[in-house]
Amino acid sequence: MEAASGSSITLAQVARLAGVSRATASRVFSGNPAVSLEACSAVERAAAELGYVPNRAARSIASGRSESVGVVIPEPRSSLFLDPLFPRLLRGIGEELSASGLQMVLFAPPSPSDVQRLEQYLAGGHVDAVILLTFHESDTLSVRLQARGIPVIYGGRPSGRFNVSFVDVDNHAGGRSATEHLIAQGRRRIAHIAGPLRSRLASDRAQGFREAMWNSALRSDLVAHGEMDRDSGEVAMSRLLAESHDIDAVFAASDAMAAGAMWAMQVLGRRVPDDVAIIGFDDSPLAAATQPPLSSVRQPIEDMGREMTRLVVSMSGTRMQTPQQMILGSELQVRQSTLAAAS
């Protein structure tokens, strides 16, 4: 069976054309410095002429390294897949990976049994490192992988566990600066539409809110919780407005909740920003689409992807597995929803 597809150039052919052994040819492709310039250039010329590209599977099996890193999305049915940040994160990871000549293998196990299979698969040395994309509970996956010596890094600080590597955005500082921005605009009765209590990310943002209010001697009693989506933002805002008529600003923990809140305000006859200023979080495409455009906290998500990749790849090089942690700053994106009322 002459494989129609698999009939590509092999190392042996390159070596033959270059007049060296396979061992030598192999060395030039793996960047081994112990090769004469002569041999090196002969091999490179031959490779170029033949259009040779190393077979990763063979290389992986022979060397024990796979030259690829796994990106795992444990809950594809969850919000992450629909999160506006997800593509940006993936892009950052992809850029860094291809800069390092590594392959990105994406796993989105649809069911728990698939996670099980995946765990064995990843533990089987098919991947040099694992990037775990979950903002939720950390699972046993990372523990078992680390036990096998496979470096794992989390995107976003996993709730609960401490002994893991992660890159996160500074949600606390982001929440604080969003709130400080509202205060600087002269707002005083500021409400917060927070995410669910179980979410680390959401509670960090809420903590930032409280801190900013406290620093300015303002009361942070106006807090409602939502599920980060539009509808829960709408509900939360209606409730807040029903309870306190003097609210003059809102910090929502997500743009989607902010959009829902704006809708609630419109229904209830509150003008944005004249009556109530509002700021969101994520700086998603939503933010530019609301009326008026929504101020938001912009996170360096591409950078986060790049840093995660860089860290986990460097960990796969060294034996030591000290947890690496990194927190990135965010910046305010000010739009009309928080501009001082035209007077």
Added chain:
Amino acid sequence: MEAASGSSITLAQVARLAGVSRATASRVFSGNPAVSLEACSAVERAAAELGYVPNRAARSIASGRSESVGVVIPEPRSSLFLDPLFPRLLRGIGEELSASGLQMVLFAPPSPSDVQRLEQYLAGGHVDAVILLTFHESDTLSVRLQARGIPVIYGGRPSGRFNVSFVDVDNHAGGRSATEHLIAQGRRRIAHIAGPLRSRLASDRAQGFREAMWNSALRSDLVAHGEMDRDSGEVAMSRLLAESHDIDAVFAASDAMAAGAMWAMQVLGRRVPDDVAIIGFDDSPLAAATQPPLSSVRQPIEDMGREMTRLVVSMSGTRMQTPQQMILGSELQVRQSTLAAAS
């Protein structure tokens, strides 16, 4: 060097425990029916006990098949990565792939030279099939891959070429039904904010618009072009409104352009939907966030991902490479932006 990570169970160990040869053990994992039930169950028991998972690299190199399909995003800097549909597409692909036990390898070559490298890589038999995610010009990539016998499928109909396999959404019908919906609401002076002329997808939608107008004996003279993003939608709407004061409805070829258009209308004092009804395309998260919420054409993107995967995988099974083409319908998502004015 006792590899800390690679020391996983091998076929040989399973075979030994099961009391059969590696050949027999191998056969049960590859689903070869020529194995006695006795041997089969012994092997399966041994595998379960040992936690064996086949090494894909070894399997790939020995069999010539890779059990993985490549998903290529040729222009990661382009809009696709930021397209709200992208995650949904990826999810559909991922689901179908893992149902078939195939691996998804994602490629997002950042530069043209990376595309070059990738081309050789994919042609080297590292992947059983390729899913090409580009709504733009078709490139030489697919041609060369097909020449090598590697099945390729496009997501979205590539402009220009005909002899390729693709799965697309029926943009023409979508544009027509959006327009018909506006007509059914009693609107008569309907404008279209179209995408760039070079885009197949955009011109299909525009064609649908024209057809619906023609069928109702309405003039389709109110057409402006944008780049599918928010800002160009705003510009286009301003221009349309400046030229024709009697516009009572707009069909925008993307939700983002619709959002921009709504903003322009607000600035110019036109009420939605009272003065002007508006409908978008994509049913992205944007649609629920605008004020009022935006009607839109919803595409079965997850299905598209699944069908693409199913098709390309089936192609990789058979020798014949007749182009497979499939077009999926879309459905209207009606919200307040097109509801009849409350009178």
Added chain:
DNA sequence: CTGAAAGCGCTTACAG
């Protein structure tokens, strides 16, 4: 239905 054997394309001590 089963096993011994060759082979997939590469890497890597080892001995020069």
Added chain:
DNA sequence: CTGAAAGCGCTTACAG
């Protein structure tokens, strides 16, 4: 700096 040789984990005609 270089090559012969063993080996990575699996599959697959081939011969029973």
